[in-house]
Amino acid sequence: MTTSRAADPTTADPDSAFRELFEATYDDLLLFVERRAYHAVAEDVVAETFLIAWRRLDEVPKPLGEARAWLFTVARNVLHNRQRSDQRQQSLALRVLREPDAPNSTEADLAATRIDLMKAWQRLSSADQEVLTLTAIEDLTGPQAAQVLGISRPAFSLRLLRARRRLRQHLGQRPNSEATNVPAPAGPSRRGGSA
Structure with missing residues (x-):
């Protein structure tokens, strides 16, 4: 095990410096993260x-021990960001479908609902999720x-309506659901329709 990545970091080319860093630290970094995630x-x-390390190669400390610690810090931050993102996605599904006058649920009901929502969320297209x-x-x-997506407001409203509908449909396809045999509403309720 070497104590530095390159004899003279100012003359070493970035590709070989990165390759040396990668080869020297990959296994340790993977084990570090696997102890914290699947x-x-x-x-x-x-x-x-490693993508971050490549982009910020000039900020990575030169001694291998310090570079490992730097990489572990970056990996820990990446993992925390990913976990926060996953939690936000789970909360999203709950917020989208929550009914204001729903009766209080037990913890088991909430856990089952969360699992069903996660499965339904995963079945959505990336466009619907976005x-x-x-x-x-x-x-x-x-x-x-609408501005973020570069589309008109009515187009965004339509996409949002359709994404919510698809999420509800995916939830309606879960086993043992009361809504399994009930078709999703096709649109706004009829007012004063003809006989």
Whole structure:
């Protein structure tokens, strides 16, 4: 194990300096993250950590021990950001579907609902997730969210309506659901319709 990444970091080319850092620290970094997350998540976190290291290579300390500590710090921050994002997505599904006059639920009911919501959320397209996230998590108004997506406000409202409908449909497809055989409403309620 070496104590420095390169004999003269000012003359070493960035590609070889990064390659040396990667080879010297990858296994340790992966084990560090795996102790805190699932393997599939750990690989993504390590990849993102090395991407940050590549972009900020001049900030990575030169001694290997200090570089490892720097990478561990970055990986820990990446993992925390990812966990916060996952929690926001779970909260989003609850906020989108919460009914104001729903009766108080037991903890078991809430846990089952959360699992169902996570499964339904995963079945949504990334476009639907983005539309719902902009309003429920990012707290943007309709016009602000439309601006972010580069579309008109009516187009955004339509996308949001459809994304909410699809999320409810996915929830309606869960097993043992009361709503399994009940079709989703097709649109606004009829007022004063003809006989």
